[in-house]
Amino acid sequence: MMAQVLPAARRYGIAVVTVALFGLLAATTDGFLSQANFRNILDQQSALLIAASFATITMIAGGFDISAASVFVVAPLFALQVENATGSAGLALVVGVAVGLVVGVANGLVVTALKVNSFIATLATSFMVFGAGFLISDRSVLRASTDAYPAIARTRWWGITTGAWIAAGVVAVAWILLSRTRFGRHVYAVGGNAEAARLAGVHVARVKTVAFALAGAAAGLAGVVSSSRTLSALPSDDFSFVFGVIAAVVVGGTSIAGGEGAVWRTIAGAFFIALMINGFNLHQVDPIWQRVIQGAVILAAVSIDSWTQRRPT
Amino acid sequence: MARILRSRPALLWLALIAVFAVVAASCGDDGDSGGEQALEPAAADQPAPEPAPDEGDDMAPAAPDVGEEMDDPEPAVSEEPFQVAYLSASSANTWLLSSRLEMQAVAAANNIEITEFDAQFDPGLQTTQFQDAIASGAYDGVILVAIAGIASAPDIEAAIAAGMEVVVLNQVVGEDYTTSEPQVPGVSANVMAAPFVNGKRLGELTVRACAELDPCEVVYIYGIKGLPIDDAARAGLDEVIAAYPAITIVAEGEGQYLGPEGGINATQDILQVAPDFDVLVGADQSVQGAEIVLTDEGKLDQVRLVGWGGSVPAIEGIAAGRWFGGVFGAPGDEGRIAMEAMVSALTGGPDFGGVDPLADLPDNGLVTADNVDLFTPQWDG
Incomplete structure (x- = not known):
């Protein structure tokens, strides 16, 4: 029995921990086990899931994309300017994603062609993108001028917001892309051993550039979804979004070193953190103590997952 | 010698540090050069701070009395503009942007040039900017939106000691969050609604x-x-x-x-x-x-x-x-009053002291359906 359970626990450690947390909250927390609460969680996590699913691919490919935060902030500023000027939410959505795609391609080229470390490269592009946000918005809050823009993320289908449905679709695409396509196999190969992948005929630069481009586009879409949710966008230098994305990816068990990971792990990681925060709020835990406990729990979860993956079967 | 330094990088670094230290020490204290220009003109000939109107959207607190004429009747306005360093917590912040616009309007009308320093909400960067502004000797005054609160006090004291006028805007510099009064001696004005x-x-x-x-x-x-x-x-x-x-x-x-x-x-x-x-x-x-x-x-x-x-x-x-x-929030009024206080300080006028921009607004700045028509928003949110 144990010989069967332990390998499964090793492989699915983060999922087990997340399910355990779900069970604990269900047993101890008033208001947790309700449709409204689950809909809220899906709604709250929609933007992060969109960005994190493709950030996973970038990380597996051996890259580190800090610029997701700046794209998340700035893409909706471009989108809202277009929406205000044309009245078209659809065009605004396309523009927001395109902004992210352009930034992602730029990141990819800097990393592959100029051989700049991805952390440094995307940090540098972050500053440029943040600055562009202040310029495009004239340092002002931008708000939607039509009802169609808020409808992008706030329409409800079977009680669940379209933002959450979009996130589900994006996660599915990322999952299939990584686990069922040649591109996905190349991503793992490049992240595991770029030189070996190159010798095996994989176009390493192309794979990395595409990974960064897709991550950028996803971050742009996440920004548009978030701004649709909040009916506005605000220029800032705020990096906190990418910390949330990286936390979900790393807590899920994807290796920062590259070559290992999966989209499902990121989803599990994201929901582990989301459930924890939801539990804190439902129990009215002091926000100051939330920070301390959250950090400790994340550390414990990552340690357990790391330990289960290291132990031999 | 050169061969020894090349073969011992640590010695090379120590030598460079020693040279830097000697140069820095030999520069000396040059704190008087910026301050003397600032305090010439007589208060009587300067534009007085605006009196508070009875009603209306842009109500400002009553300005302190100008007081008696100065003994030294220097020319009312220096030909050279006053230089004021505006140490902003963030130039991109929508609230402070509103303050800056009003500040600029008052400055332009009073022969003052503003140099804005954007600290991007980085306390360390703001400290560097503040100390550089003092050391440069180029500024007659500084308007500070402090990020680090009471940690800015030593730099404020240094600026005052260097002959600069200091106005604190929007944030508390001190340990007392119940008052708008200046908490660092020598500050000309503290313009903020206490939290x-x-x-x-x-x-x-x-x-x-x-x-x-x-x-x-x-x-x-x-x-x-x-x-x-x-x-x-x-x-x-x-x-x-x-x-x-x-x-x-x-x-x-x-x-x-x-x-x-x-x-x-x-x-x-x-x-x-x-x-x-x-x-x-x-x-x-x-x-x-x-x-x-x-x-x-x-x-x-x-x-x-x-x-x-x-x-x-x-x-x-x-x-x-x-x-x-x-x-209500009045970032525009805060900026305007802060610059008016700086004008007064630079021209020998009275210190404004602690100013709560909301205190003289309708209903003490409490906006409800009954009085909302009396308020014009000053920032986007």
């Missing part, structure tokens, strides 16, 4: 929102709990509502200050544990988020929203009846 006092304003609005409700269940959404201004504001609110046993805080949340998303998430979760509260209090950004959620849940009519900031969405919400009320 504790604003909290009391929130408390007064909460009391009004809870009128005829017994019990009255209130949700309070912090910006960032633990931040001194947030805690001081909450203390002020608590002091006021303590006299009303019917009022209870049934849930708390944290909305942050970067848009409505924090308020959306906090309100969604709070509705699961406290589905039937009566009043929600928070910063404007959080209340915007709460309004979105309450509208989606069909509960907006059941909850009275009390904001803090006086932003465009807040004033619109109050005017439309969707919000109950809010504490």
